[in-house]
Amino acid sequence: MVVQAPPGTGKTTLIPPALAARYPGRVLVTQPRRIAARAAARRLASLLGEPLGRTVGHTVRGESSTSRASRVEFVTTGVLLRRLARDPELPGIHTVVLDEVHERHLDGDLALALLSDVRENLRADLGLVAMSATVEAGRTAAALGPGTSVVDVEGTVHPVDTVWCPPRTPATDARGVAPAFCDHVADVVRRAVDETTGDVLVFMPGAREVDRVLRGLGGLGLDVLALHGRLPPGDQDRALTPGARRRVVVSTAVAESSLTVPGVRVVVDGGLSREPRTDHRRGLAGLVTVSASKASGIQRAGRAGREGPGTVYRCWSSTDDAMRAEHPEPEIRTADLTGFVLTLARWGTPRGDGLALLDPMPDAALESALTTLRELALLDDADRTTVLGGQVADLPLDPRLGRALLTGADVVGVARAADVVAALSEDVRVNDGDLPAALRRLRRGGTGSRAWEQQSRRLARAVPGPGSGGAAAPRDPRPRSSMSDDLAVGVVAALAHPRRVARRRDRGDSYLMASGTGAVLPPGSPLTGAPWLAIADVERSPGRTDAMIRSAAPIDEETALEASQGLLHEDDEVNWANGRVEARRVTRLGAIPLGASVVSCPSPERVRDAVAEGLRRDGLDILRWSDAATALRHRLAFLHGALGEPWPDVSDEALIAQVDRWLGADLDGSRGRVDRIDTAQAVRRLLPWPQASRLDELAPERLEVPSGSRVRVDYSGDQPVLAVRLQEAFGWQVTPRLADGRVPVLVHLLSPAGRPAAVTADLGSFWANAYPQVRAELRGRYPKHSWPQDPADGVPSRRVRRPR
Template sequence: MLIAPDALPDLPIRPVLPAVSAALAAHGAAVLVAPPGTGKTTVVPLAVAEAGGGRVVVAEPRRVAARAAARRMAALLGEEAGERIGFTVRGERRVSARTRVEVVTTGVLVRRLHRDPELAGTDVVILDECHERHLDSDLALAFLVEVRAALRPGLRVLATSATAEAGRFATLLGDVPVVAAEAALHPVDVSWCPPPRPVTPPHGLRVDPRLLDHVAATVRRALAEGDGDVLVFLPGAREIETVAGLLRGVDAAVVPLHGRQPGAIQDAALRPGRGRRVVLATAVAESSLTVPGVRAVVDAGLSRVPRMDHGRGLGALVTVPVSRAAAVQRAGRAGREAPGRVYRCWSQAQHDRLPAQPEPEVAAADLTGFALDLALWGHPDGSSLALPDAPPPGALQAARATLRALGATGDDGRITPRGRRLADAGLHPRLARALLDGAAQVGARRAAEIVALLDADRAADDLVAGWRRARADRDGPWTAEVRRLTAALDRHPAAEAGVRLTDDLAAGLVVGLAYPERVARAREPGSRAYLMAGGTAAELGGGSKLAGTTWVAVADADRAPGARTARIRSAAPLDEATARAAAETLAVTATEIGWIDGDVVARRVERLGAITLAERRIDDPDRELVHAALREGLRREGLALLTWTRTATALRERLAFAHATLGGPWPDVSDAALAEADWLELGSARRRADLARLDVATALRRLVPWSVAGRLDEVAPERLPVPSGSAVRVDYTDPAAPVLAVKLQETFGWQDTPKLAGGRVPVVLHLLSPAGRPLAVTSDLASFWVNAYPQVRGEMRGRYPRHPWPEDPATAVPTRRTNRRGQ
């Protein structure tokens, strides 16, 4: 017997344990919904193991929760972890032949499923906190559904959640029962405590220091207004360090709790203290574990989540407002043991605008590791798996392209032997590649140290300086990870070469192997502005020790919303030779003949991605390619590159009128049409300046089909005869309304408005005064003479007495001359 049912802690989960066991026995799978603090993480596994008599694996999203749950269950049995209750997290394993319940992280479970899909020896898998929707959690659920369907129908699966969105998990598991536990938790009073002055919203990893000042002040208030410990939620380790400094001198022990700490320190934070404590925690304290003694929660209202900028290849953690569901979970920490209080550092109005649920990682994170797991499982696109949400097609496509570039998959998306080696390292595929390939060039130990630093997100602005500081910490998690990675390299030994590189260049090389598109060169000597091989502009911070370095390998960078330039957060120096070695997959040598920077360029160029290493002009480029570049220039910059004489402009306007009125076969001579048409005889033209010397009018005439070329003067005459005998130019600027501007006296006796295009389009007559100013605009001369001319005559005859203004213009003699006597 593992534990007698009546020996289980008296927690709210106990009444539903029989229903959980019955659902698993009858259906093989079930979903358990239970609020935080009810005992689902520690009591349910013990009860399931006791009822079923088999081995239970419990999967937790976080390492600290996995260790804490195992130690809590072991304590209930009066044992230490590693006996009947064990745990396995990355870098640490405590199990024995007696172990009946093993707590693992979801990442460990996914890798275990890859090695042994049937999970031989395991009877029940419990997926705890599956509502948190981490990538590994989604994969573990989908893989287990397929295992039950195809390999082991008898494997039982229980998914547990702290939210009411259990229906979707029940459907994915095969329409299994949902068991709900009600919790009579202690009441928690809510205090809305927005900062007294506006603070800047977070972007990237930056959090306004004024908010952290306010959080520290709110902690002091919480200590003054009640007893017990205070649990403070902050987005990350940096903010924890800042607030800890601000709380110096408070009458309580300040205890940090975050994922970068050694396990022993995390475990100590989860044990009761001798006096009052302020526990400064990240989201690791939201669920799956209890921080004892807490009576108040101070919530900064922020969370740190992974995001991927696919357009620039920048993946990083970013700070976002917490969801309403997560805020409720955080508040519940204050009511687990007694009535409590929560101080929310935002207003109720802001709370109502928060997202209801946290965004699943699959929606916005880097999916490269996720795609590698899919390929290992044999479903490269994931379409046939029971995933809670399908991965975004664009993000998955980018991830699969990265895997192909790493050699992890073939063109068909299937895993390669190299891909299996990368997966075996238990790292992001990029870091695994840097570890395996870097070991052969800088040595196994140094490669493992640098990769461990990158994986822990401990890299400083100057990564090499951060590496040296990490080496001084001989007992921390970084050292344990170095040992693990070195052991992984021992399983795949490689001949070591080039290990004489300095630490600076070794660090830069390994970073570049992981992120070749982030190898960057300064735009100018001594500049802080860089261009990455992937094409992204980036800058070092003002006080960076790397300023003036010509080449760097960027380990971490972020880009503020709306910013055109990324900010380099961590990098290592390189020289050109090492940069070429790190990013050799991006190296190209090509002949380029094209329209570049406003002119034709013909050159042979050597590039590292977007970085131009060397170029040489080609003196005798291929004429057809040069002409193609000139046409591209016309498309990009427009027809103003040509010289439009008066003759060419007038001809184009007449052709435009003919096309607008009669359509084909008259050519379309609009900007868009001419930009696409091959109408210019480029001849010996080679450069931008040569375009200005081309005969545009002749080229336009060549566009007109021979069948209609002789009719242009009939359809769109350049000039029209008027009654005075003059031939007046027609203005075709507006092809829908050609204009004939003529002095009024030259039109006497003209009754019918002249028409163009075979009598289809009347011209618009601008009848001018003797001074050349419009007196009237009309397309109906007959009406004008009757209705408008008398008024014009009355106004103008006194002003222009030397010009004829007859009473009857229909019978008057048209003239271009003055009448000395006047009329």
């Protein structure tokens, strides 16, 4: 069934125990976050008056409180997916409840699809329940399969008043959430404290913004607490436990659904959310700040009405609210799908064929994920999981980090590999980009060291022992006999992100990653000048050419080549440069050039492509155009304009577009030496057959004039031109016409000095009307030439003749 009920009506705490009371077997309840799974389990156990772990328990990464007697178990969706991978029949489980399915996280969509597949093909008795306050009920029911019912529970919801509090300046800028907006939210919180009673729950998009608002609430005189996923469990529990005096809890989206923060009667909503975005071409993924959807706004406001009438202060305008999206963008459309696809491949369908996914995977994202998994040696060429891929799929880690842990353990040792991967999985902040220095701070007990140490121990235990098949994979680096700690950090980071291996450019702080994206270090970073880096974290802001390196470690070239073997390749590059074809064999690590050598005999196809590029870039003038070639091209252009097809278009654009047709054979023989090509012969290949036999008839190269001379016709203009001395044209009454009589020749009648005396396309009219004036002007200037009064009586001649 699909259950839709307003926030605060008890879906999470009432439906699971009701199912457990009605049916045998355990009820498994998924939550999108660890904090929500822990809190929901603790809440339900308290309602039953029992300690956690008896009837109700929970299992999250690194923590479990269940027993054999547990009938309801709260788990994260990731835990459920790993159990499905180990045993799809889910023995001992009667019903799986997918809570908060409206959030459309990748794990949630995947769990719904796999469970539907299990019910259809393995366990028809498996109960499935999908729940949310803002679920797309019809689509979700269709995905769960035939016979799914939709239960819409109205519930009892306390009224929540809305107060609009838009800021004077935009909430975000090019760097993310504007500091001024965080200050505005803090001001709204102070206003809410003055105008209302009860605890206040504040929503901000990330931990950084939570901390900024907390600083703005100094001196408030209340208990001001943070709530987000980076906090230790004890600090999270304090935020979820009623205090002795009024509280303000500043939270990320972890408190948007599932969680009950007791005593809350007021919500201050910043109206922002973090959503994943992935640049598949550059291989960069990250989170962007966007306006929260209307569904998220409903969920957040509902927190204020769970225990009585409440108030929500929204830090945007009602006009802005009307333009917001109805639901959050499903992560499957925007996120990196590498882990998603690895799970599908382990299931036996890497492309998701036959599964009831609520939305299809975008083609670009799917192909990018498959390519990444092959490069990491987690999938073979047939997209089946390798031995290493299967072991990585069992780990509660992103596949890149899982590969780095298992492969890196054999190269740098289990403990060091686990230390580095734990730091990367816990999202350790590195202000100057120096990851080895950040790891040293953690080992000395710096901020976040407790969570990091626990994660490192868990990961070390997860590494398979010798002989289990987890160590060796076809592309793994070989062990090093001795290695500095800094280099060990770089090795593990490079194994996790081989496409982020980077080489320094000419500038000391600028690098080129194997993915082809440029990257720069933060100003003043100790890593500046390192020849090679293994980049663990990088982000690219809109409008910036290069990405900003957030954490990295120095490595040597040997490490770079070994960690990224799958990206090492040789390519023959044939390009047009410096007015000629240049061919060289380039060795690259992804996009990073390592060396090059000259290729003496490049492939004809590549040569043709290079010349075509040269023609497009520099024009047809790169060829040696003889007078014969130019004249032939002009004649063909005339016929194409006058008669059309099949006479070819020989404009620059047309010739460049069909290089192979008229120039290909010559390019094969010339090896790119375009100055050796006979362009006249090349253009003749464009002549249509059998019409080519009429070329000299339709557009003759020369025309005979009354004097007997054969004069060349100029076809370079809009109309063919015949330039002939006037004395050679006496008696010529009819203007010649070309192209089957369609186009008259434009006759330029020249003076004895070779300058045009008259231009006409109608010789008869010229002799009758214009000739007397021309004769009067030129007779005295050129007395040795014949200037008969009646040109019809004149004798055409090529020689100088004295007048009679």
